[in-house]
Amino acid sequence: MQDGIVIGEGVVLDARPASFITRAMGAMLDFIVVGVVITIILIVAGVWFFEVATLSGDVATIVLAVASAVIVVGVPVTVETLSRGRSIGKLASGIRVVRDDGGPVRFRHALVRALIGVFEIWLTLGGVAAIASLANAKGKRLGDLAAGTYAVRVRGGRQPSAPIVMPQSLAAWAHTADMRRLPDGLALAARQMLGRAARLAPESRARLADDLAGSIERYVAPGPPAGTHPEAFLHAVLAERRERELAAGQRERKRAEEQAELLHRLPFAVADPPR
Structure with a gap:
């Protein structure tokens, strides 16, 4: 079977899935970005957080749960939806998440990927995602299988059009x-x-x-x-x-x-x- 995307004109565009190494590099960069964001949040809100924890343990638990949900689910969903499937790590590694038909991902696709990613990426340190990606021909993890998406290789900048030359x-x-x-x-x-x-x-x-x-x-x-x-x-x-x-x-x-x-x-x- 030939990898590609069929556009409205019935033409197949070459859209080869991103390799496992490329996806892993993008995920590592995203982890680093998320880690930096968490560090900044802890530094900025550290004093306030400890004050809340002193007053009420239940309030501190709620704050931790909300902050974790925002960082692990809210931020990836927002970034992938607004950037049409290109987080910072994916942008740096030259890949994009698209639908199986080649169209841009929407909110529901990003939400499904992020929710399942809590288990296969965060709770298992990426082990389940790595195994699923290696076992799939298009490098899909479980979130991609559920959302109907996969990562393709793209160039960072806009591709220049081929010049018209007189033979x-x-x-x-x-x-x-x-x-x-x-x-x-x-x-x-x-x-x-x-x-x-x-x-x-x-x-x-x-x-x-x-x-x-x-x-x-x-x-x-x-x-x-x-x-x-x-x-x-x-x-x-x-x-x-x-x-x-x-x-x-x-x-x-x-x-x-x-x-x-x-x-x-x-x-x-x-x-x-x-x-």
Whole structure:
């Protein structure tokens, strides 16, 4: 079975599950962050806590229980919900928790993961989570199995789109081809496909390129030379279309500047007074 996420267009994106070591590194970083938070809370509220403990043991127990619930459950749920599955540890290790269908996690997913994590992570020091993760093909722990989530590898920053480059073998053909009837929406779909082509599964990439090339070819005359690769055809059309739109924009700007200059002149060809 191929790992991947099927998006709305029926295309499989490569979304390989994060390795056990990567998840462990992220969990360790989260533990360190939680430990720092606990230390700061104890330092700041230490005097008040001991005063409460002196007055009433029941009150101190309630305070401890509430504080533990907030730190162990409340904080992870809030962070994962607001960050769409990326805690500080996951952000540093380059992973994200997503749903099984590839969508972002929501509050209920984060809550289920955190509640079960109390047992498999905190009460067992991560032992149960480690065993479950090693036994699952996608590295899921018990909380992931119950919530329908898993961790995938992602990059820390936004991935730049692949550049559109004119194939040298198609340059002469593209310069003379008529592509004025090409719809903007279809050109945008081709640009988005080429931008994420490297992240598509090979079968989905070839199928989507063939479909887009066939749709665009109806608006281009004459057609590309025989044997042209679909992605090369898309690159040539988009590159030529970009150059033509750039040239048209430059001509329009030049014409607007000339008209603006004429409007600022005095009538009857009288020279402007010196400033």
